[in-house]
Amino acid sequence: MDLLRFITAGSVDDGKSTLIGRLLYDSKSIMIDHLEAIEKQTKNREDGEIDLALLTDGLRAEREQGITIDVAYKYFSTPKRKFIIADAPGHIQYTRNMVTGASNSELIIILIDARKGVIEQTRRHSIIASLLNIPHVVVAVNKMDLVEYSQDVYNNILIDYAELAKQLGIKDVTYIPISALDGDNLVDASTNLPWYEGDTLLNHLENVSIADDINLTNSRFPVQYVVRPQTEELHDYRGYAGKIISGIYKVGDSITILPSGVKSTVSKIELGGKEVEEAFAPQSIILHLADDVDVSRGDVIVNDKDLPQVEQELEVVLCWMDSKPLTAGKKYLLQINSTRVRSVVKDIEYKLNVNTLEKELNIESAGLNDIVKATIKTAIPVAFDSYKKLRVNGGTILIDETSNVTVGACMIQ
């Protein structure tokens, strides 16, 4: 059984929470007591239908306002896969939450209201999906019941979206006509949509090929912690603990330690206390080197055959996540995996209009939820890959040194 993390984009009006509620409900992942709790809350409603949306709104403020504010994580599984849903709010004032949920997702479900078609919100969600490089996109055309299950309406939306996807460079798109409220094409194939021959949503989630989403080519191993027992029998033991974020490591591999550039050879690999000949992403291991070299937390051990960039100047597209604005010239801590360095945002090239993709030039600061292109200079060289090439080694965060808060999410270009 494998694991798929996906995000749902849309607002309550699009039936996003209803869709999640349905998936959980129809896959029997909702427990009776949780259902009873939402039934109690739905009692006051006029239509008397259970509001499945209430399942996902966990905080009191969210229930009171009837909106999703923060990312909620939901879990369900079928015999084929375990699923982790990042349920993120869809409104523009919560762009940062959507970016957060998207960062760990391999698939995004973009909900389109069949009556409205491709609208500004669809564009925004798709732009974020493309910026965050989510490998698989599902366009769920919802509320088909409200357009009399019309194939023409559906086809026109497909044509519109294909144009957008082309513009954004989104390659893997799957279209499914659904009705979240009635459950059409979610778990069971709908008899209302006989012209649709593709998979149901759940079927697609179960079968979409995700094996290639983990990179096995570019070997990257950020050192998190040095294990040194310093006991009598393990006097010389010195193991580098970390997670292989991409690629494969074998005993005998020639490696380079970055940013220092020192070379050595893999002498031993331990996985869960056992010695193994090789290990691969995303396994957490202890790596040993043949030479007595200086390695500590924050270093990255890479295979000699394929080196990342090691530089002090990074071109990034960043999403600003703090209420205090970002201004050019400000200093922040930059963290990429386990490496944390001082940095300064040198200049902001443009602000991206997330609804239209237009670039606004001559920008001096960025506010909450803004997405900008910027140049960051770091105090020491940093080993990284472009986000497009290697997501796991191309995403970084900015931390405000005075408030300690995570204020920015950067995709290195």
Add this chain to the structure above:
Amino acid sequence: MSNINVNNNSPLGVRGKYHLDYLDQLESESIHIMREVAGQFERPALLFSGGKDSIVLVHLALKAFRPGKFPFPLVHIDTGHNFQEALDYRDKLADEIGEKLIVRNVGDTIKAKNLTEPKGKFASRNALQTYTLLDTIEEFKLDACIGGARRDEEKARAKERIFSVRDEFGQWNPKLQRPELWSIYNGKIDKGENVRVFPISNWTELDIWNYIKRENIQLPSIYFAHDREVLEFEGQYVAMSEFIQLEANDKVSVKKVRYRTVGDMTCTAAVESDASSIDDIITEIIATKTSERGETRIDDKVSEAAMEDRKKNGYF
């Protein structure tokens, strides 16, 4: 695209042998989080309750740090209402793995701080645990506490970060949570603040049991079906103990039960069961229609936001 030779006809799929099962992926993620704690904090601790989730945490810590020592002690906040079986298990485990165990008692806090013992039929010290926990954090200057909470347990927990920053009063502010992106964890804090870290956030109850089975992890005996004298209360079975105030109409009987969660004797209910092995338990959990906390926790039912409120006050 890939320079790895993979056999597309392999039964393991296109990645051939380079494929990780979902439990391996969850395990690796959790080990990664624990090592981030070791790398980012000066004085962390692992909160150990004797329950299955914290037992899994210890197992993961062994995988993360052996042959080295844990970079943190185990800390148990003992309410004084714990099951003896869980306490025995705790001591035996700490002894076997040779790691430091710190125990602090809620009873001592009640005396020292002149707190009021909770009253009522199931007088639970669960809420008072927070005082002892915050005192312990202060006593040992702990900057990070690793806990076994899971996001599938409860709605408020579904929104909590893996690195969850608490202010100097231990309070969680759901509106001021740090965005948590990719697998990058920001544990930077000021003096006096601390971070609660939840390495098994993404595991479900069933994942935990499947992992316990796969790794052959030993559990306290109360997780398996046994005969116990219980008080029937609003459809739930509460273990008879000296802490429960019996009333005239109370119905006490012996039932064959097991515990789905292990908390205080006063606020954890047992479930009727014949499950004597992990396999039996997994079968029961797959068939069950009630959530873990719903079936076994008396303290969550107080209000819709009971957990959210407790967390805001520094609860784990």
